[in-house]
Amino acid sequence: DAGITQSPRHKVTETGTPVTLRCHQTENHRYMYWYRQDPGHGLRLIHYSYGVKDTDKGEVSDGYSVSRSKTEDFLLTLESATSSQTSVYFCAISEGPWRTDYEQYFGPGTRLTVT
């Protein structure tokens, strides 16, 4: 998985609790992304980062926040988890910006269940 790890790999939490997912890369890639994958929806972008402390929203950012204090780590936080946030979360990295021909490399995913 191209030097990308995600933790935890599985988590069950209760509605209303805060949850933080971590993505760690050893590739020194500038761009990092968080997606969620749900049946019938494919992959949808939550937030992305184009450098340390530089982040922007994706198409489904409501209820999520992110932080990137180091090149290698990108954190996704659910401030108050809801059942609609039950999903599989993928982190991805890439070398370059959107408009160039850079592929994305994906982590193994985190399966989050909110009860």
Add this chain to the structure above:
Amino acid sequence: SQQGEEDPQALSIQEGENATMNCSYKTSINNLQWYRQNSGRGLVHLILIRSNEREKHSGRLRVTLDTSKKSSSLLITASRAADTASYFCATLGPPFSQGGSEKLVFGKGTKLTVNP
């Protein structure tokens, strides 16, 4: 929206046969990429085709792009059981300066099953 739509949603073939998956999209694109996802794993990049290219090959993979029809196809020749996976197309939109979103948008995928 820019989102690609794969067709068919599911495909079951015998080992040795060719598998063809299609992707249609709605807006102009910068490039189109195909990814594979094995069950329970992350996506793996297969091939990228730019908007000014019509065909690209990589091993047993052949990708075509028809920008006039806003469609692409992925052909896997001489399929193997190990090709069993879900396949996603992803489109990269135009830059902001051209009214695009510059986002990589994924379709919902085609689930391919190759029977031994």
